[in-house]
Amino acid sequence: MVHNVITDVTQRIVDRSAPLRSVHLERMEQARSAGPARGHLSCSGQAHAYAGAGDDQQSLATGHAGNLGIVTAYNDMLSAHQPFERYPELIRQAARVAGGTAQVAGGVPAMCDGVTQGAAGMELSLFSRDVIALAAAVSLSHNTYDAAVFLGVCDKIVPGLVIAAQSFGHLPSVFLPAGPMTSGLPNDEKARVRQQFAAGEVGREELMAAEMAAYHGPGTCTFYGTANTNQMLMEFMGLHLPGSSFINPNTPLRDALTEEGARRALSLSALGNNYTPVCQILDERAFVNGIVGLMATGGSTNLLIHLIAMARAGGIVLDWQDFSDISAVVPLVARVYPNGLADVNHFHAAGGLGYCIGTLLEDGLLHPDTLTVAGRGIQHYTQEPKLIDGQLVWQEGAGHSLNEKIVRPANDPFQPTGGLSRLTGNLGTAVMKVSAVAPEHQVVEAPVRVFHDQDEVKTAFKAGEFTDDVIVVVRFQGPKANGMPELHSLTPILSILQGRGQKVALVTDGRMSGASGKVPAAIHVCPEALEGGPIACLRDGDMLRVNAVTGELEILTEGVLDRTPITADLSAHQHGVGRELFAAFRNTVGPADAGASIFGA
Incomplete structure (x- = not known):
């Protein structure tokens, strides 16, 4: 059943x-x-289609072979x-x-x-x-x-x-x-070297050696x-x-x-x-x-x-x-x-x-x-x-796990629920990958720091600005704003903060990598900031709750939703490396929760 x-x-x-x-x-x-489509082509059309087929030309021309x-x-x-x-x-x-x-x-x-x-x-x-x-x-x-x-x-x-x-x-x-x-360099060792580099503990030569050993x-x-x-x-x-x-x-x-x-x-x-x-x-x-x-x-x-x-x-x-x-x-x-x-x-x-x-x-x-x-x-x-x-x-197949540290039976699993969670609340709707997030990190209630670019986050980190519990908000990263890039390069920084004992989470209308790990990240926030979503009303210091257990994504500071949504200058994201060719995509793409597609809802 x-x-x-x-x-x-x-x-x-x-x-x-x-x-x-x-x-x-x-x-x-x-x-x-x-019926088989090529049978309806003109003789000239078929000849064009088969001209480069070499020894297969005759088989194609007869139409009997698939x-x-x-x-x-x-x-x-x-x-x-x-x-x-x-x-x-x-x-x-x-x-x-x-x-x-x-x-x-x-x-x-x-x-x-x-x-x-x-x-x-x-x-x-x-x-x-x-x-x-x-x-x-x-x-x-x-x-x-x-x-x-x-x-x-x-x-x-x-x-x-x-x-x-x-x-x-x-x-x-x-x-x-x-x-x-x-298999090459173990993934956890690769991640450790990345964190060391982000913290300034190793140089680019060591980082490059680790990356080449992992992707080899x-x-x-x-x-x-x-x-x-x-x-x-x-x-x-x-x-x-x-x-x-x-x-x-x-x-x-x-x-x-x-x-x-x-x-x-x-x-x-x-x-x-x-x-x-x-x-x-x-x-x-x-x-x-x-x-x-x-x-x-x-x-x-x-x-x-x-x-x-x-x-x-x-x-x-x-x-x-x-x-x-x-x-x-x-x-x-x-x-x-x-x-x-x-x-x-x-x-x-x-x-x-x-x-x-x-x-x-x-x-x-x-x-x-x-x-x-x-x-x-x-x-x-x-x-x-x-x-x-x-x-x-x-x-x-064997019919049983050959290593229960890697795969387990459904009646004795690693956890009773799946690896992804939907979050909803007055900030909108989002999703979070929770399979790698420890239970003690799945609920974060903290003031926000708001950024419009992932490089701004890295600059603030290098300046030593993240000293307390924090929810990092990176907005204007949705599909209409700039194509919804992944923000995976923030993972080492956020992991360092979490490792220091700080409560930390990421909230964004952008994406994280499919390799997202132990830091809770409420991503794909809809409506996105460019559409005037509530994420565009947040300011530094506003309190936010990210709760993967109950599925909450809540602004706790009163009056936030009464503010006029902020706008941003996105002109720098509209040219270079071909981005100017994708203006039509940015103008027509649907929201993340409808597939972020240009083909319509």
Whole structure:
């Protein structure tokens, strides 16, 4: 039996979504009924599409073989995406063996938030998700494909690709990951050196050595931030092959999974007998399963924005109350850095996603009968891929945790509720990642210091201005103001204050990294300051309460809401590193609690 709260929230989403969802599914059926798209192209159009296909030209021209469209986010600046350089040829060869063809339909941009943290480029980060969706749509718009494979891993890339996949929801789609880099310098040691640098105890040479030892090779960063949360979601929601998320790059098993992903995508096309379009996989139950996975593993707060936008592209309407209600009944069953000391390689070895899915199924916390690229039923995802005598097979996982300091059963979890909390009050609504925040730090009541820029916070810290309990407010960081950059570079400073014994919290209408850790941070505050939200009325010294236990975000000083909201000069955020090109995005983007999307509410 599925837990009654899970079924109630799901039904609420179904009812809320019915008008939009029915229109989306009707459009997808119209696209499906037209048949394989390239058959409707003119001979000249087809010749253009096949001219560069080499030995595959004849197969494409006859139209009898399935043709895969590869949408790739490859670049070799981004370590997580560097392995994708080899994927198109692996996919083409696998498709040929299966009697089909594959073409690179197009490339999409892929930026690294780790590179742009604290820099102007971060102001393009959130908007890059919608650019990726647009670019992927252009890639598939040639209408010459029977199915698609999407190559993406990191923060905005997977959500953008899913939005595009929903727009082409009549096509089967398989998402192919690259896997995490092998373990390097432990994440807690990296964080310690960062704090030492922020405190002036070590120099840049020591900091650089630590960072290079942590980020040392191809693959995803090994902490449990947004990139690896994306990978978790693709399994919980049925778009990855089972157990494929955390296999290291450039290994025989990784290559075998890539080739099988191509074959599986072809097998799901309308040319075969197992037609499974992505619009059937990504239904309301799949998104609820994704939210359960987010809560159970203590995943990235960024997904409270992205999942809403991803769902809306398929006519499904989520809100933060859905997340909050699910979090209240879903236990935290994993501790992966920054919520623990283990990295994702350790997590995978201890049982990983397969174990987590199995224990959540046993406790009735997942919809068991969802449709996936592996077939009907999320139970497929309790299995592990193995390469035995050169053959890819799936076997049942261990069925128990191999390290209970990393993963635990749902009936004996690390904590009884999920890793994310919704906060509401007279300041507005916000969210907080609580899975890494110690209980004694989850309630902070203190005077505020108000800033309009994260660099101002760093200057105040260096000047020794933070000597007492404080709630640091950084406003005019919302999507309309400057693209809602992450403020992760403040983490070392705030951690130092907390380590001194001060009560400290961050409140912002911006974002924190998916790797947000032990400092309580009420983020994504809505309405944002630029929209005249109450956060724009605060002044230094006003008392504020941030309570993750009761879900409060309250201004305690009387009369604050009677003030005229302050305005700010944001002209410096409107040019440089391409920001001038994104004015239309800033002018049309919706609020964070509606997905911070340019595609409408």
